[in-house]
Amino acid sequence: MGLTNTDIQSAQGVEQTDGNIITTTIDKVINWGRKNSLWPMPFGTACCAIEMMATLASKFDLSRFGSEAIRFSPRQSDLLIVSGRISIKMMPVLKRIYDQMPDPKWVISMGACASCGGVFDTYTLIQGVDQFIPVDVYIPGCPPRPEDLIDAVLQVQEKIASGASPKGVEHLLET
Amino acid sequence: MNEEKEVEVQPKPLVLQKLEEHHADALLSQDETRGTLVIVVRKEQAYAVLEYLKTDPELAYTFLVDVTAVDNSQMESELMQFDYARFMVVYQLYSYQGQCRLRVKVPVHENDLSIPSVAGLWRGANWLERETYDMFGINFDGHPDLRRILMPDDFDGHPLRKDYPLRGRGERESFNFDKQNV
Numbered sequence: 001m002g003l004t005n006t007d008i009q010s011a012q013g014v015e016q017t018d019g020n021i022i023t024t025t026i027d028k029v030i031n032w033g034r035k036n037s038l039w040p041m042p043f044g045t046a047c048c049a050i051e052m053m054a055t056l057a058s059k060f061d062l063s064r065f066g067s068e069a070i071r072f073s074p075r076q077s078d079l080l081i082v083s084g085r086i087s088i089k090m091m092p093v094l095k096r097i098y099d100q101m102p103d104p105k106w107v108i109s110m111g112a113c114a115s116c117g118g119v120f121d122t123y124t125l126i127q128g129v130d131q132f133i134p135v136d137v138y139i140p141g142c143p144p145r146p147e148d149l150i151d152a153v154l155q156v157q158e159k160i161a162s163g164a165s166p167k168g169v170e171h172l173l174e175t
Numbered sequence: 176m177n178e179e180k181e182v183e184v185q186p187k188p189l190v191l192q193k194l195e196e197h198h199a200d201a202l203l204s205q206d207e208t209r210g211t212l213v214i215v216v217r218k219e220q221a222y223a224v225l226e227y228l229k230t231d232p233e234l235a236y237t238f239l240v241d242v243t244a245v246d247n248s249q250m251e252s253e254l255m256q257f258d259y260a261r262f263m264v265v266y267q268l269y270s271y272q273g274q275c276r277l278r279v280k281v282p283v284h285e286n287d288l289s290i291p292s293v294a295g296l297w298r299g300a301n302w303l304e305r306e307t308y309d310m311f312g313i314n315f316d317g318h319p320d321l322r323r324i325l326m327p328d329d330f331d332g333h334p335l336r337k338d339y340p341l342r343g344r345g346e347r348e349s350f351n352f353d354k355q356n357v
């Protein structure tokens with residue numbers, strides 16, 4: 001269909017022998033599938049979420065990269081986008097949602113607040129969600145532009161294609 | 176050139192006229208800030224005044240916009256005015272009928288932090304008073320359910336008080352993330 005010979009030849013780990021036969025490994029094929037259909041679980045708690053909505057809407061259109069199927073059910077998602085401030089009271093909720101997502105799962109920490117507390121160095125705010133859940137890609141900015149979020153999704157895609165494990169799994173293996 | 180300067184006599188707002196008539200002893204001061212009338216009311220009569228403002232058919236302040244408080248402990252000028260009462264509980268009212276706003280302030284001393292709840296007058300006061308309790312530690316007597324609303328239930332202290340440190344007292348580190356009801 002959409003695949004040309006050049007696509008096949010340039011894809012990592014895919015080889016074409018004569019005629020219409022291509023050989024690859026099952027991991028590559030699975031990762032290729034996962035990469036191109038990430039289902040995000042949005043965890044938007046503040047202003048960054050507005051940029052996330054813009055990213056999903058028609059102007060920036062995350063569906064060009066296969067990630068438009070936003071699910072508000074963690075059990076159907078494999079990409080958690082934390083966009084906004086997380087308070088100490090909210091953190092157990094976020095952790096619970098992360099735990100409910102099936103493996104392999106990926107986490108994007110969007111914006112200064114989610115990544116390090118941002119300007120809110122206050123009594124109630126988590127100074128970086130990575131203290132509690134493993135984060136794969138951080139996006140700087142306050143708020144980051146939609147292009148930055150798209151870039152982060154593409155970085156996750158690259159990680160998946162390269163066969164790397166999510167931070168959460170690496171973390172498990174270490175401990 | 177003998178143009179006479181026109182002196183515009185502002186009629187006294189109805190609400191002040193009526194309060195002076197019915198609750199003169201409750202009024203501590205009256206003022207106007209950016210077009211909003213501000214009155215300060217003695218705590219003992221606060222409930223009666225608020226009830227009057229809501230139920231009087233001519234005033235009909237039926238909409239309670241907000242309840243909050245101010246910690247004046249570092250505002251010497253404010254403290255002096257009202258007998259060194261540390262807190263000022265603030266009620267923001269609106270009358271649809273008169274299309275006007277009114278701010279009612281009630282000084283509250285630190286050694287007696289209780290003030291009658293108005294949740295029975297305006298149902299919306301329920302959560303607003305809970306927030307004021309949570310943030311400042313004001314006790315609203317007769318409130319149906321005075322619990323914390325923003326901070327976790329086991330939180331210690333009232334964070335909007337001026338003596339509460341901005342970065343907290345270590346709650347970020349000591350908070351028990353596993354014991355919470357999620």
Ligand code: SF4
Pocket residue numbers: 046047048049083084085110111112113114118141142143144
């Ligand atoms: S990083 Fe900036 S835009 Fe994003 S949630 Fe924090 S304050 Fe809002």
